[in-house]
Amino acid sequence: MTVESGALYVVATPIGNLEDISARALRVLREVDCIAAEDTRHTGQLLRHFGIETPLLSLHEHNERDRLEHIVARLREGKTLALVSDAGTPLISDPGFPLVRELRRQGLPVIPVPGPSSILAALSVAGLPTDRFVFEGFLPAKTAARCERLRTLAADERTLAFLEASHRIAETLMDMAAVFGGERPAVVARELTKRFEEVQGAPLGQLTAWLKADPNRSKGEFVVLVQGAIAANEADTPENRRLLLALLSELPLSRAVVVAVKLTGLRKKPLYDLALLLGEKQESD
Structure with a gap:
């Protein structure tokens, strides 16, 4: 050919x-x-x-x-x-x-x-959701502009992918922790495919400390991945609504939630909140 x-x-x-x-x-x-x-x-x-x-x-x-x-x-x-x-x-x-x-x-x-591709390479090993992600490239160099951009992304439910330079990586991670919250899961991928490759995952607040612990960790080329925001109610899907409505027609609310937890594997609190919402809607109809 x-x-x-x-x-x-x-x-x-x-x-x-x-x-x-x-x-x-x-x-x-x-x-x-x-x-x-x-x-x-x-x-x-x-x-x-x-x-x-x-x-x-x-x-x-x-x-x-x-x-x-x-x-x-x-x-x-x-x-x-x-x-x-x-x-x-x-x-x-x-x-x-x-x-x-x-x-x-x-x-x-x-x-x-x-x-x-450094972005796809980082996503493939990060352990963060990859079914939906958005590539944001390099953030603005100035702190105020960078934080403003991050604020526009704070509620985005997709995994966020960024590139960053070595001389700004520390400031960027601090700004991300301040805007997204220090508990938001994230991954720093440094020098991918090279001799000093590192892929470190942790909450944003811990990543800032991890970076500062060793000056060598601030060297090289970086991809930063941040898990997207959690939906207001992760259980609120059409499938879970149908399941809970069926269970609520036969069982008390607390028992219906227990069964739904076993069937879906989801946490009890979001399913309970959704069941309450559906129960209130049924009463008003």
């Missing part, structure tokens, strides 16, 4: 461990006519490691829009290009969005070559 003429390949590269690059990514990087890279020096080291001699073209946040016309012209000539960032999947807090948007607008092929 060879690369498609006139296409841009969006290629994920390792976030640390070079063994994580895929065989397909290596083949594409060898076969394309040119590689658009966020930092040509950084990507050059990667290519040399694998013996790849494909020419490089710089494409970063300061020149991306100026490069659009040149890249479009090359693709229309039938040339094939790859887009890479310094690490991980391009466009995820990295350059490339204006280029991909313009190519799709013009009907030119854009082909993903999936691979490493």
Whole structure:
């Protein structure tokens, strides 16, 4: 299988461990006519490691829009290009969005070559809910703006995923504990796939203390995951409502709740509160 003429390949590269690059990514990087890279020096080291001699073209946040016309012209000539960032999947807090948007607008092929992602790597080992999550990227650098952003997320029930720099990680964890509450479960993933990789889970208040306990823990690149807010009543689902209504039609409220706890595995308090609400509604109907 060879690369498609006139296409841009969006290629994920390792976030640390070079063994994580895929065989397909290596083949594409060898076969394309040119590689658009966020930092040509950084990507050059990667290519040399694998013996790849494909020419490089710089494409970063300061020149991306100026490069659009040149890249479009090359693709229309039938040339094939790859887009890479310094690490991980391009466009995820990295350059490339204006280029991909313009190519799709013009009907030119854009082909993903999936691979490493620090966000997905952290989520896969965090032990936090992953059925629903939201990626928030980097928070604002200033404390006031950062806390304001966090306040807008405080009631979000999805797992929250952030990137953070080493010189701000301590302040960010303190602000998160202040806004979300020190008991909110969270995970700090540091230097993923690299020699000093660490994944530490604890309530936010404890994570702040954990970070301060060892100066080395503030070094490197960070992903911070925070469990979403608990719903007002975690038991209030259509299925549990139907179950409780059926039980309440046959049993006293306290006995109905005991049976519901055994059947659902949920805590007694939210089921009791829901049963009270349903009982009151039945009386008013």
